[in-house]
Amino acid sequence: MLRGKLTDxxxxxxxxxxxLMIGGAAHAQYQYPFQNPALPTEKRITNLLSLLxxxxxxxxxxxxxTVQRLGIKGTGHVEGLHGLSxxxxxxxxxxxxxxxxxxxxxxxxxxxxxxxxxxxAAGIEAQETRYIFQSEKYHKGGLVVxxxxxxxxxxxxxxxxxxxxxxxxxxxxTLVISYIKGLQGNNPKYWETAALMKHFLANSNENSRDSSxxxxxxxxxxxxxxxxxxxxxxxxxSRAYMASYNKVNGIxxxxxxxLRKVTIDQWGEDGIICTDGGAYRMLMTAHHYAxxxxxxxxxxxxxxxxxxxxxxxxxxxxxxxxxxxxxxEIDQNLRGVFRVMIKLGQxxxxxxxxxxxxxxxxxxxxxxxxRDFARLITQKSIVLLKNENSFLPLDKNKGGTIAVVGPRSAxxxxxxxxxxxxxxxxxLEGIKNKIQGKANIVSTTDNTVAVSMAKAADxxxxxxGNNPSxxxxxxxxxxxxxxxxxxxxxxxxxxxxQEDLVKKLYAVNPHIVMVLxxxxxxxxxxxxxxxxxxxxxxxxxxxxxxxxxxxxxxxVNPAGRLVQTWPKSLDQLPPMxxxxxxxxxxxxxxxxxxxxxxxxxxxxxxFKYGNLKSASKLSAKDSLSVSIDISNTGTRDGDEVxxxxxxxxxSKVERPIKELKAxxxxxxxxxxxxxxxxxxAAADLAYWDIHxxxxxxxxxxxxxxxxxxxxxxxxxxxxxxxx
Numbered sequence: 063m064l065r066g067k068l069t070d071x072x073x074x075x076x077x078x079x080x081x082l083m084i085g086g087a088a089h090a091q092y093q094y095p096f097q098n099p100a101l102p103t104e105k106r107i108t109n110l111l112s113l114l115x116x117x118x119x120x121x122x123x124x125x126x127x128t129v130q131r132l133g134i135k136g137t138g139h140v141e142g143l144h145g146l147s148x149x150x151x152x153x154x155x156x157x158x159x160x161x162x163x164x165x166x167x168x169x170x171x172x173x174x175x176x177x178x179x180x181x182x183a184a185g186i187e188a189q190e191t192r193y194i195f196q197s198e199k200y201h202k203g204g205l206v207v208x209x210x211x212x213x214x215x216x217x218x219x220x221x222x223x224x225x226x227x228x229x230x231x232x233x234x235x236t237l238v239i240s241y242i243k244g245l246q247g248n249n250p251k252y253w254e255t256a257a258l259m260k261h262f263l264a265n266s267n268e269n270s271r272d273s274s275x276x277x278x279x280x281x282x283x284x285x286x287x288x289x290x291x292x293x294x295x296x297x298x299x300s301r302a303y304m305a306s307y308n309k310v311n312g313i314x315x316x317x318x319x320x321l322r323k324v325t326i327d328q329w330g331e332d333g334i335i336c337t338d339g340g341a342y343r344m345l346m347t348a349h350h351y352a353x354x355x356x357x358x359x360x361x362x363x364x365x366x367x368x369x370x371x372x373x374x375x376x377x378x379x380x381x382x383x384x385x386x387x388x389x390x391e392i393d394q395n396l397r398g399v400f401r402v403m404i405k406l407g408q409x410x411x412x413x414x415x416x417x418x419x420x421x422x423x424x425x426x427x428x429x430x431x432x433r434d435f436a437r438l439i440t441q442k443s444i445v446l447l448k449n450e451n452s453f454l455p456l457d458k459n460k461g462g463t464i465a466v467v468g469p470r471s472a473x474x475x476x477x478x479x480x481x482x483x484x485x486x487x488x489x490l491e492g493i494k495n496k497i498q499g500k501a502n503i504v505s506t507t508d509n510t511v512a513v514s515m516a517k518a519a520d521x522x523x524x525x526x527g528n529n530p531s532x533x534x535x536x537x538x539x540x541x542x543x544x545x546x547x548x549x550x551x552x553x554x555x556x557x558x559x560q561e562d563l564v565k566k567l568y569a570v571n572p573h574i575v576m577v578l579x580x581x582x583x584x585x586x587x588x589x590x591x592x593x594x595x596x597x598x599x600x601x602x603x604x605x606x607x608x609x610x611x612x613x614x615x616x617x618v619n620p621a622g623r624l625v626q627t628w629p630k631s632l633d634q635l636p637p638m639x640x641x642x643x644x645x646x647x648x649x650x651x652x653x654x655x656x657x658x659x660x661x662x663x664x665x666x667x668x669f670k671y672g673n674l675k676s677a678s679k680l681s682a683k684d685s686l687s688v689s690i691d692i693s694n695t696g697t698r699d700g701d702e703v704x705x706x707x708x709x710x711x712x713s714k715v716e717r718p719i720k721e722l723k724a725x726x727x728x729x730x731x732x733x734x735x736x737x738x739x740x741x742x743a744a745a746d747l748a749y750w751d752i753h754x755x756x757x758x759x760x761x762x763x764x765x766x767x768x769x770x771x772x773x774x775x776x777x778x779x780x781x782x783x784x785x
Contacts, residue, residue: 099410107400111393135408138204141479143168146191149482162190163432164483166443170600172227173622174442175703175727177240184244188254196421205255205406210241212259212290221268221545224581228625229648231286235293242298252407254417258302265306268550272348275309278641284750301333314349316341317361333402336369360386368395427484440609445622446664447596455616462520466490466505467512470525470579474606477530483604489525492607509563516571526560527579530601554585583628621701623663630657649772650718659773667696671776682759682785685743693735703727706740712762761785
């Protein structure tokens with residue numbers, strides 16, 4: 063027995079010695095422990111920080127934590143809301159712009175109502191980002207992508223509406239999660255790129271954004287404005303976000319305790335938290351929150367900021383010298399930066415990082431798959447707003463004369479955060495490609511000539527809408543209906559020249575297809591009353607014209623759906639700076655009849671709903687599966703977007719009139735019936751209890767409402783929810 067124990071001890075010691083020898087050999091190939099991928103992440107970061115001097119630590123608070131002395135390879139930021147921005151607009155490509163695949167604007171991609179399509183688009187963007195960053199030919203950019211925009215489009219006057227996914231928190235969160243997953247990839251160890259969400263928090267006004275104050279309660283923080291970021295972190299896996307310029311409840315976001323108390327302590331954010339561009343300076347010049355650079359820097363560091371988009375170095379150094387902050391506090395913040403660098407594989411041997419191989423071969427934006435997908439997602443984004451007497455689709459073999467006119471007919475405009483596509487197809491070019499000489503096409507962007515052309519044409523296709531990048535320089539727009547970063551819209555009508563053009567065209571030829579190429583909702587009341595057809599498509603896609611022609615001529619049956627309520631007038635909206643959405647804002651609380659409701663969109667076919675089924679009871683810890691039969695009763699195959707809303711019938715607190723809880727886009731052939739499954743968790747019915755400081759599921763009856771938009775409910779059922 064003793065001999066057996068001695069033998070066991072000897073074996074254990076030999077094994078330990080062998081492990082130490084192997085470990086020592088592994089360590090020997092690295093100059094510093096932080097370079098060893100086999101070590102736990104936190105140990106690597108601890109070693110790395112111990113080797114940095116204070117100047118290097120301060121430099122690492124920039125957007126690129128490279129330290130050449132130690133061979134630390136950091137990476138900077140790039141923009142990429144709907145394709146990587148390395149082009150001319152916005153000067154994101156600098157002196158050597160590089161083309162990239164460009165999709166529809168974010169709000170256009172959202173109008174597909176397809177999380178799968180957004181994840182695929184983000185995956186293409188991630189591949190092109192890696193390629194440009196790593197290839198010998200380009201070797202520029204970065205791997206931290208400032209996308210998606212997780213803000214909510216609560217008001218159509220917001221100048222950056224184009225960047226978000228709409229007005230509904232649950233819907234937006236679903237797409238935010240998908241875009242993050244597409245950017246970061248599916249490798250269990252490394253990210254392809256790091257998704258940095260913008261802009262935390264409640265940043266949906268541009269005018270005076272550098273000093274404005276967004277006021278709302280804790281319920282709206284957790285249920286609405288913060289919900290998309292919460293889901294982006296906890297379900298999407300993002301570990302990076304940008305703090306917004308504005309105040310929230312009186313405190314500027316760059317120094318707001320919410321950053322640490324909520325996102326870090328409650329949600330688990332442990333990566334990059336950066337300021338917006340110039341926000342550090344604005345704390346002194348616009349918010350007047352602090353009076354000196356040192357006080358300002360200290361407040362940012364204490365709040366959790368670990369990357370500055372500003373000239374911050376002297377302020378941070380001064381804050382250290384004056385003992386307003388400690389080196390240990392900087393170290394703690396920098397841990398988040400290096401966690402992201404390690405996830406990107408920047409501190410590991412390239413042969414270990416599968417994404418490091420994306421650098422050879424032909425440029426991916428020339429890939430036919432990328433081109434085809436850009437066309438597909440653009441097709442899926444187009445919303446048919448009106449189609450009187452089945453005016454569309456047109457017959458491409460019919461002949462005759464087609465007049466393609468209007469200020470948005472002859473080009474594809476890019477917005478401030480666009481890249482430059484390798485090519486682009488305008489509406490005119492797309493229609494020419496589709497017709498291929500089977501009809502006579504005349505075109506102009508001159509309003510006077512357009513009217514004379516329309517008189518002699520069989521069909522008029524007029525393209526109107528906003529200019530997303532503007533012609534007048536930063537912080538300037540072409541008129542009150544226009545908006546962009548730093549400028550909110552003053553009007554939601556078409557500008558007078560375009561409205562006048564449409565009316566004159568109609569007067570001489572009522573056979574009009576109006577294509578609204580826009581980043582925002584428009585109150586096109588006259589057009590809705592008089593014109594036979596209205597289509598909505600957003601800017602920027604390199605395949606805009608081809609996709610549009612595919613829909614106009616029936617090769618694609620449109621099924622895009624609106625992601626914002628389109629009001630009839632500004633009178634239906636609360637004041638711009640009222641952030642309490644319960645005061646009649648969005649489809650959830652508005653009691654006014656809109657021009658077009660949230661979730662609205664038409665098809666060339668028709669669908670019938672029936673046989674709604676689900677369990678009659680739902681406990682707080684369970685999920686509910688809802689099924690409904692959808693039949694295509696029309697003459698064309700088509701997509702339907704099935705939407706599930708709920709209404710709380712006996713809640714203790716004010717709840718929305720209705721709110722979206724699940725949706726699915728499905729393709730159904732003519733004459734076919736599909737049983738569509740929708741699912742949501744009881745936790746999705748919870749409200750934020752301000753006394754318990756957590757989400758609470760109530761015991762109450764809840765009405766399920768399934769339909770084709772928020773205003774077109776086909777089937778209902780009441781279930782009993784039990785806590």
